[in-house]
Amino acid sequence: MSLQTDKREFNERTTDGIGNPFMRNAVSSAQDSLKTRRLTAAASLGDWEQWRTLGQQIRQHTLKHLDYYLGQLADNIEKKGGHIYFAKTKEEASDYIRDIIVKKKAKKIVKSKSMVTEEIEMNHVLMEAGCELIETDLGEYILQMDDWDPPSHIVAPALHKDRTQIQSVFTEKLGYTGDESPENLARFARTVLRQKFLEADVGITGCNFAVANLGAINLVTNEGNGDLTAAIPKTHIAVMGMERIVPTLEEMEVLDNLLCRSAVGQKLTSYISVIGPSASGETDGPEDFHLVVVDNGRSDILGSEFNEALQCIRCGACLNVCPVYRHIGGHAYGSIYPGPIGAVITPLLGGYDDYKELPFASSLCAACTDVCPVKIPLHEQLILHRQKIVKEKRTGAVERLQMKTAGRLLSSRVLFGKALRFANPASRLLSRHGRIVRGPELVRGWINTRDLSQPVKQQDSFRAWLDKRKGGAGQ
Amino acid sequence: MKVSIFSTCLVDLMTPNVGIAMVEVLERLGCEIDHPASQVCCGQPAYNSGYLEDSRLAMKNMMLAFEHSDYVVGPSGSCIAMFHEYPKIFKGDPNWELKAIALKEKAYEFTQFIVRVLGVTDVGASLEGTATYHRSCHMTRLLGERETPFQLLEQVQGLQLEPLKNSDNCCGFGGTFSVKMPEISGQMVDEKCGCVVDTGADILISADMGCLLNIGGRLSRKGEPVKIMHIAEVLNQQNTAAKGGSPT
Ligand code: SF4
Numbered sequence: 001m002s003l004q005t006d007k008r009e010f011n012e013r014t015t016d017g018i019g020n021p022f023m024r025n026a027v028s029s030a031q032d033s034l035k036t037r038r039l040t041a042a043a044s045l046g047d048w049e050q051w052r053t054l055g056q057q058i059r060q061h062t063l064k065h066l067d068y069y070l071g072q073l074a075d076n077i078e079k080k081g082g083h084i085y086f087a088k089t090k091e092e093a094s095d096y097i098r099d100i101i102v103k104k105k106a107k108k109i110v111k112s113k114s115m116v117t118e119e120i121e122m123n124h125v126l127m128e129a130g131c132e133l134i135e136t137d138l139g140e141y142i143l144q145m146d147d148w149d150p151p152s153h154i155v156a157p158a159l160h161k162d163r164t165q166i167q168s169v170f171t172e173k174l175g176y177t178g179d180e181s182p183e184n185l186a187r188f189a190r191t192v193l194r195q196k197f198l199e200a201d202v203g204i205t206g207c208n209f210a211v212a213n214l215g216a217i218n219l220v221t222n223e224g225n226g227d228l229t230a231a232i233p234k235t236h237i238a239v240m241g242m243e244r245i246v247p248t249l250e251e252m253e254v255l256d257n258l259l260c261r262s263a264v265g266q267k268l269t270s271y272i273s274v275i276g277p278s279a280s281g282e283t284d285g286p287e288d289f290h291l292v293v294v295d296n297g298r299s300d301i302l303g304s305e306f307n308e309a310l311q312c313i314r315c316g317a318c319l320n321v322c323p324v325y326r327h328i329g330g331h332a333y334g335s336i337y338p339g340p341i342g343a344v345i346t347p348l349l350g351g352y353d354d355y356k357e358l359p360f361a362s363s364l365c366a367a368c369t370d371v372c373p374v375k376i377p378l379h380e381q382l383i384l385h386r387q388k389i390v391k392e393k394r395t396g397a398v399e400r401l402q403m404k405t406a407g408r409l410l411s412s413r414v415l416f417g418k419a420l421r422f423a424n425p426a427s428r429l430l431s432r433h434g435r436i437v438r439g440p441e442l443v444r445g446w447i448n449t450r451d452l453s454q455p456v457k458q459q460d461s462f463r464a465w466l467d468k469r470k471g472g473a474g475q
Numbered sequence: 476m477k478v479s480i481f482s483t484c485l486v487d488l489m490t491p492n493v494g495i496a497m498v499e500v501l502e503r504l505g506c507e508i509d510h511p512a513s514q515v516c517c518g519q520p521a522y523n524s525g526y527l528e529d530s531r532l533a534m535k536n537m538m539l540a541f542e543h544s545d546y547v548v549g550p551s552g553s554c555i556a557m558f559h560e561y562p563k564i565f566k567g568d569p570n571w572e573l574k575a576i577a578l579k580e581k582a583y584e585f586t587q588f589i590v591r592v593l594g595v596t597d598v599g600a601s602l603e604g605t606a607t608y609h610r611s612c613h614m615t616r617l618l619g620e621r622e623t624p625f626q627l628l629e630q631v632q633g634l635q636l637e638p639l640k641n642s643d644n645c646c647g648f649g650g651t652f653s654v655k656m657p658e659i660s661g662q663m664v665d666e667k668c669g670c671v672v673d674t675g676a677d678i679l680i681s682a683d684m685g686c687l688l689n690i691g692g693r694l695s696r697k698g699e700p701v702k703i704m705h706i707a708e709v710l711n712q713q714n715t716a717a718k719g720g721s722p723t
Contacts, residue, residue, distance in 0.1 A: 011658075018662055032641075323645045327662040361656060363649025363663070364523055365612035386525025395525070403521050407529030410484060410516035411536040445657025450664065450692030462482050462491035466498070466510055 002121045003350045005150035006334040010357035017328035023152070023160040027326055030159055034320045037265025038371075044267065045257065055258045056375040058251045059311035062243075066302065069212040069245050070293065076215025082277030082289035086242075090120035093294045097122055097204070097237055098129050100290060104235055106131065106201035110193075112219070112226040113137035114206025115154065115314065116241045116294050118336045119349070122204075123148075134196045136225040138189055142166055145173045152330025152338060155263045155316035160329055193225070203229035203286070207240035208313070209255060210291065213248045216276030217291065220256055222269045230275045236286035238275075242293045243302075243310040249274070255313055258373035262317035297349045305384050309344050311374045318368035318378060324361055333358060340368035344381045356394050359385035417463075476593070478506040479541055481549035481582070484516040485684050493684055496711035497550045497585055504593055514540040517557040522564070524651045534561055538574040546592065547582045550707050552614020552682050558582040559618060584614060585707055586623040586682055601632035602712040606704075607639045607676040609646065609667070609690060611683035624682050624706055631709060637674040641666075648689035664693045672699055682706045 006013055017023065042048040062069055074084045087093035101109070109131050117123065126133050135144045139158040143149045146169045151157030158166070163180045170176035170185060174192065178184040205226050207217040217238050219226040230236045246252045252274075260268045278285030301310055319325050319339030330338035335346040335355070343362060347355040359382045368378040389395060409415045446452065478501055486494045498508050518533035538561070541547045549555050559582070561575035589595050608624060615621050628636055647653060647663025667690055671679050679694070679701050681687045691703035 014656075014659060018658060321643075323647070323663050324659055326644075327659055327666075359525075360652070361659065363612070363645045363647060363652040363660070365645035365649065366616040367612070367643065367645065370616050383523060383525065386523075387527050388525075390525040390527075400526075403524065403526040403529050407521055407526065407532050410518065410521075411532035413513045413515060416484070416487075416515045446654050446660075446692075449657065449661040449696065450689065451695040452688070452692055462487050462494035463510070463512075465491060465495055 001118045001123060001148065001150060001336060003119050003335055003337075003346065004354060005336055006331060008334070010332070010334070010361070013332040013334055014328045014361075017332040020160075020329065022162055022165070023329045023331075024327060026159055026162055027329055030156070031320050031326055034265055038262060038317065038320070039265075041261040041265045041267055045261065051254070051258060052373055052375050054254055055313075055373050056311065058246065058254060059313070059374045060308075062245055062247065062251075063302065063307065063310055066243065066245070069247060070242065072212040073210050073215060073245060073291075076213065077277060077289070077291055078215075080215050080277040080279065082215065082291065084291045084293065086293045086295070087120075088295050090294070090296045093120040093239070093292050093296070094122045094125040096292060097239070097290075098125050100235065100237060101126060101129060101131060101202060104201060104288075106235070108196070108200045109133045109202045109204060110136050110196050110200040110229050110233065111140075111203070112205040112221065112229040113140045113157070114204070114239055115336055116206060116296075117204065117239050118151075119241075119296060120239070120294060122239070134193070134200075136193050136196070136223075136229055137221070138186060138223055138225075141189055141193065142169060145169050150331060151336060153316060153319055154314050154337065154339070154341070160331065197228045197232045200229075200233040202235045202237060203231075203233040204237045204239065205229050207238045207244060207291070208259065209252050210240055210245045210293075211247075211249060211252055211274060212245055214274065214276065216274050218246075218252050218256070219271070219273050219275060220259060220269050221271045222264070224271045227271055227273050227275075230273075230286065231284055234286055235288040235290070236275070237290045237292065239292045239294060242295050242298050244313075255374075259313050259315045262315035262371070262373040301345075301348050306344070306348055306381060308376050309341070309348065309381055311376050312341055312345070313374055314341075315373060317371045317373060321367040321371045322362075323365060323367065324363065328361075333361075340378045340382075341376070344376075344378055344385070347385055352389060352392065352394060356389050359389065476506050476546070477544075478508055478546045478548050478588075479544035480508055480510045481514060481517075481537075481541070481547050481554065482510065483549055483551050483554050483684070485688075486550060487515075489688065490684055490705070493550050493705040493707050496705070496707040497548075500589075500598060500707060500710050501548065504589065504595060504598065506593075509544075511540045511544065517554040519554060519557040520650050522557070522560075523649075524655075527564075531564070534564065534575075535571065538571065538578050541578055541581075542574065544581060546588065547578065548585055548588045549582070550585045550682070550705060551684060552584045552587075552611050552618050552620060553685060555582050555584040555587075556613040556617035584618060584620060584623075584682060586627050587618075587620050589710075590623040590626050596626045597630040598627065598710050600630075600710045600712050601634075602709055603633040604678050605635045605637060605674075605676045606678040606680050606709075607637045607671060607674040608642075609639065609671070609679060609681040609686055610642050611681060611686045612645050614682055615643070624680075627706070627710060628680065631712075634709070637676050639674055640670045642670075646686050646690050648686050650685065653689060660689075661693075664689055668693050668697060668699065671701060677702060678709075679703045680706050680709055 153159040167180040208220045209218045277289040325339045343358040366379045482494045518530035521530035565571040565575040646667040647660035653660040
């Protein structure tokens with residue numbers, strides 16, 4: 001998979017999403033139940049706003065001194081006998097990983113969920129090199145078994161499927177014979193996966209945060225699959241976006257707290273681990289540790305007006321409150337990063353040619369900004385995108401002209417007055433029973449589903465009423 | 476107290492009765508009203524669509540229009556929230572930054588002004604009926620005002636307020652969003668209408684006319700008998716049964 005998960009037009013993808021009751025039901029009930037859980041988990045920390053500010057400060061500080069911390073991380077990993085590789089492009093990243101696999105003559109690979117490996121199309125590269133690759137995160141495993149169905153949520157990749165669908169995937173692809181209870185489905189997957197862990201030559205994981213002063217990585221999972229992936233195979237390759245780093249364990253602790261509460265409404269998840277090159281004499285852990293730090297466009301974002309987007313800790317909370325995501329689902333975004341944060345970073349990583357609609361797929365209700373544990377002003381970033389898209393003249397010529405005209409009209413009392421005098425009779429012409437039933441192309445979609453009331457006739461206008469009053473408050 | 480009314484282009488164009496109600500309530504509370512004539516629009520539609528340059532014209536016009544006002548009060552949480560964005564937008568501009576800050580500091584949404592500046596929660600309104608209240612996203616999240624409408628509505632005699640499920644979810648208006656992405660917006664407003672109808676209320680109240688036109692338009696298309704009223708109209712009612720306001 002790559003950043004792009006669906007090449008169809010945005011409109012086609014959203015129509016698809018809107019027409020999928022299974023998915024919408026799954027998404028909205030998940031949103032509704034997560035909301036309460038998140039609020040309770042947040043409240044138990046004390047002053048949530050202060051925690052958010054702290055999270056924001058940690059992320060901003062680290063980004064500001066990213067060079068320093070990446071250098072420190074590299075030194076510490078090498079000191080402990082591990083390897084670190086800085087990949088500028090996605091090709092460099094996946095080539096490096098393939099080279100290790102080839103050198104080790106590895107055939108079987110287990111993987112713990114990682115968005116960035118999707119971004120660099122690693123699965124594809126490794127499978128082409130003849131490896132068997134198994135996703136061990138339950139959600140990802142389901143998607144893999146379903147012929148690599150794309151993920152639809154950052155934290156819960158298979159959120160769009162319900163248990164019946166999962167049961168039929170398992171039955172069809174793996175000969176599962178049990179019922180559709182989540183416990184039985186999970187138990188079955190666990191039995192299959194346990195064998196895969198034991199057989200694997202290489203384990204590949206993502207990285208929630210790299211801890212600079214330790215030369216280690218932090219993994220946060222609910223199923224423990226990240227730990228098994230890192231601990232059992234002889235070789236461990238961790239892959240991270242270059243911004244996912246913290247100075248010390250102390251900052252990691254703060255961010256893990258924010259992450260777990262925001263993502264799943266838990267104080268902490270079941271497994272929080274810190275893993276690095278194993279010191280000599282230790283009996284567990286991999287013999288060979290590699291950390292691949294992926295740039296793939298991130299250094300262009302660093303220091304730009306979109307810098308704050310790099311603060312993201314991928315908790316998915318913004319998706320869990322987004323009313324647009326609620327109705328169109330994750331696949332409609334056409335990217336491995338859906339929802340509000342996806343609408344911000346996907347165009348940055350993948351360009352406007354493919355993703356210029358995403359920043360407009362928001363009502364700017366700011367629910368995402370409000371919930372983000374590291375205070376990314378997501379809705380403002382969407383406006384910034386819109387400004388760039390407009391500046392690059394990627395919006396329609398008609399719209400640009402309308403905006404220009406409206407800009408003039410709405411900044412001058414005289415012109416606006418003329419428009420007012422025109423608007424009332426014009427709307428009457430287009431209306432039936434007090435409802436505007438026809439209209440210019442611009443508002444047609446709106447009128448298809450809603451009635452637009454005609455201006456109230458009792459007064460000519462608010463200004464005229466003011467003018468007529470004794471004492472003349474109006475002017 | 477001298478108060479400059481910011482009537483908003485939507486009220487000017489579509490629902491003058493909301494502006495009238497606002498003036499009448501404020502006058503009853505002892506305010507001396509003026510309406511600087513050169514005002515038009517806060518610039519939000521163009522700004523939110525990415526047309527920064529085109530929207531700046533409207534914003535500058537507003538800063539000049541209210542330059543000499545003590546207080547600026549408008550019937551829209553969303554437009555007032557837009558005023559609050561001006562200092563960010565004009566940051567570093569030697570001619571406009573200070574004007575932007577000045578406007579932000581004296582601009583209040585209608586209910587906010589009554590409660591926070593005038594210190595009044597009972598305006599002497601009475602209206603028989605059952606109502607539910609729609610919080611607009613910009614008022615609650617951008618302007619950060621969640622309480623004042625409820626403080627005022629609780630004092631309206633005869634009015635029973637029903638809680639609205641998922642009240643923090645956007646109604647799908649979002650200005651040009653509802654025009655640009657009508658399909659998605661339509662789904663959002665549909666869900667909102669369902670929640671409104673489920674409350675069993677006869678009236679839907681809000682402090683933002685945009686949301687009301689959006690939800691009201693959909694309710695009307697679905698044939699639901701819920702009336703929409705701007706909160707200024709509610710607060711201007713005295714001893715009347717719910718006869719509905721604009722413009723359903
Ligand atoms: S943008 Fe904020 S809320 Fe969304 S995933 Fe990132 S950290 Fe979480």
